[in-house]
Amino acid sequence: MVGDELTMLSDRRAPTKPAFALMLRFHALHGRFPKDRHELPDQAVGYVARLVKVAEADLSLYEWDGRTSKGHRKKIREYLGFRECGLTDSDKAALWLAANVCDKERHLDRVREALLAQLWEEKLEQPAPDRIRRIVGSAISQAEKAQTALICNRVSKESVVRMVALIAHSADRAPRRTATAGMRTRCSTRRR
Structure with missing residues (x-):
């Protein structure tokens, strides 16, 4: 966190300071917001909590999908120059x-x-x-x-006509096997 980023935190309440700071840094690195606290490395959470002088445990009070979070996301997008992908x-x-x-x-x-x-x-x-x-x-x-x-x-039209004729010709010449013919073949083989 540097200059302007620290200034953005000055009007935040204690429980929201570390969440805002972590969301800001996460978005700056990844181009998206964390889904919840579990995506944030413990070392980063501890560092930011000490930096903003708020107890690390206060982060557990933050609602990652609440109204406050949505407002934070909007501010962070504006600050970083990003917008949502519509x-x-x-x-x-x-x-x-x-x-x-x-x-x-x-x-x-x-x-x-x-x-x-x-x-x-x-x-x-x-x-x-x-x-x-x-x-x-x-x-x-x-x-x-x-x-x-x-x-x-x-592919030329002439080639298409020739391919279609070839396919039709090969379909006409293919042996058609019915279930009865298959049985006859199997039966005659066994008799021998």
Whole structure:
């Protein structure tokens, strides 16, 4: 915590000071807020509690999803220049991923890493893990459709007609096995 960050804490009540400070630092490092106290390292909690001169136990009084927390999140986003990732942002991110990442990369972890880096660069807070999975899935699907369309456009109409005829011809020549024919074969083999 430095200068401006310490000043932001001056008007906070004792139990909320360490929570605000920890949320601020966590967001500055990870681009999202901690879900609860369990995501925060004990050493960091102890350090911040000493720094703001509040008992570490006071942090247990903080409601991580309460009204106060929501106000803190808003202030922290404003201070860091971030904003929440809305549906339009998610769609835009999926399009960006499809065009810039998924055309060459399909490994889910690498695509996810690229998404998080892009969100960070655009100062967008990371959405929930489920939404991240949907964005990545949508991007991969869009990239596959674009690649399929590109390949299809390269195949001449004449080649398509010839492939369809070949497939139809091979389907006509394939032996059709019925259950009765299979039984006859098995039975005649046993008699020998």
